Amino acid sequence: MLYPVELGLPEELSEETKRLMRLLGHVSRQGRLREDGRDKLEQVISFLPLMRKVLSKTNKRKSLNVLECASGKGHLGLLLNQFLSEETDREINWVGIDNSEKLVKKCRNIAEEMGLENVEYRTSRILDYTCDGPIHVLLGLHACDTATDEALVKGLEIRARYIFLVPCCQREVSGQLAGIENGVLAVIAGNYTHRKVLGTLLTDSLRRLILESFGYEVDVFEYVSVRRTEKNIMIRGESGKVPDENSWVAYRSTLEELGLRLTLDELLVERGLSPPLE
Numbered sequence: 001m002l003y004p005v006e007l008g009l010p011e012e013l014s015e016e017t018k019r020l021m022r023l024l025g026h027v028s029r030q031g032r033l034r035e036d037g038r039d040k041l042e043q044v045i046s047f048l049p050l051m052r053k054v055l056s057k058t059n060k061r062k063s064l065n066v067l068e069c070a071s072g073k074g075h076l077g078l079l080l081n082q083f084l085s086e087e088t089d090r091e092i093n094w095v096g097i098d099n100s101e102k103l104v105k106k107c108r109n110i111a112e113e114m115g116l117e118n119v120e121y122r123t124s125r126i127l128d129y130t131c132d133g134p135i136h137v138l139l140g141l142h143a144c145d146t147a148t149d150e151a152l153v154k155g156l157e158i159r160a161r162y163i164f165l166v167p168c169c170q171r172e173v174s175g176q177l178a179g180i181e182n183g184v185l186a187v188i189a190g191n192y193t194h195r196k197v198l199g200t201l202l203t204d205s206l207r208r209l210i211l212e213s214f215g216y217e218v219d220v221f222e223y224v225s226v227r228r229t230e231k232n233i234m235i236r237g238e239s240g241k242v243p244d245e246n247s248w249v250a251y252r253s254t255l256e257e258l259g260l261r262l263t264l265d266e267l268l269v270e271r272g273l274s275p276p277l278e
C-alpha cells in the first residue's frame with residue numbers, strides 16, 4: 001500500500017496532504033513512501049491524538065495558537081497542521097521557531113507553496129522569541145540538549161496551557177555525574193554508558209519536577225514506539241493544578257545533593273521565574 005494505515009495515517013489522504021508529503025520528502029518521485037521518512041512520519045502522527053484532545057478541551061469558539069520550538073525542517077508543524085486543519089473547523093495558528101535561518105527559509109517556502117496562511121516560521125533562539133499573543137500549546141520535539149530547557153522556560157513564561165516536550169541528547173547532567181563517588185548513584189555513574197542513561201533520567205525528572213512546581217499536571221510516557229526513535233519519551237504538562245511544593249523541594253534538594261548546575265535553573269533565574277507557591 002502506498003500510504004500504510006498501520007502508520008496511523010487517515011485511510012484517505014487528501015491530494016493536498018500528499019503534495020505536502022512530497023514537498024517534505026516523505027514520498028519518492030514514484031509516489032512511494034520513503035523508508036527513511038517513516039520514522040519521522042510516525043512521530044508526527046503520534047501527536048495527533050494529543051492535539052485532538054487539546055482541541056476538545058479548549059474554547060471551540062477561539063483559535064488554537066501553537067508555538068513549536070526548534071521546528072527544524074518543519075515535519076511536525078506542517079504535517080500536523082495539515083492533518084488537524086482537515087478534521088476541524090477551528091482556526092489554528094501555528095508558529096515555528098528555529099535558530100537556523102536556512103531551515104526556517106525551507107519551511108517558509110513549503111508553507112508558501114502550499115498556500116498555508118495560518119502557518120509561519122521565524123528565525124530565533126527559543127528564549128529570545130517574543131509571542132504576538134496568547135499561546136495555548138507549546139511543543140518541542142527533539143530540541144537538542146538544553147534547547148528543551150529553553151522551550152520549557154518559554155512555556156512557563158508565556159503561561160502556555162499545554163507544554164509537550166520530547167527531549168533529546170540530554171548531555172548536560174551526565175557530564176557532571178562523573179565525579180559522584182558515594183552512594184547508590186555512584187554505582188551507576190561509574191560506567192560511561194550507564195552514566196549517560198542516568199543523566200537523561202535525572203534531567204527529565206528535574207524537568208518534570210519544575211513543571212509540577214509551577215502547577216502543571218505532568219505525564220511522562222512513550223509517545224511512539226522505540227523502533228521509530230530511541231528518543232521517544234514525552235513529558236506532557238497541562239496547567240491548572242495547585243503548584244506542588246514537594247516537587248519544588250525535591251528539585252532543589254536533588255540539585256544540592258548532587259552538586260548539579262543546570263541551564264534550566266539558570267534560565268529560571270534569568271527570566272525571574274519561581275514557582276507560585278503559597
Ligand SMILES: C[S@@+](CC[C@H](N)C(=O)[O-])C[C@H]1O[C@@H](n2cnc3c(N)ncnc32)[C@H](O)[C@@H]1O
Nearest residue numbers: 070071072098099100124125126141142144147
Ligand atoms: C534535532 S533537530 C529537531 C527538529 C525538529 N523538531 C524535528 O524533530 O524534526 C533540532 C533543531 O533545534 C534547533 N535548535 C537548537 N537549539 C536551538 C535554540 N536554542 N533555539 C532555536 N532552535 C534551536 C536546530 O536548529 C534544529 O533545527
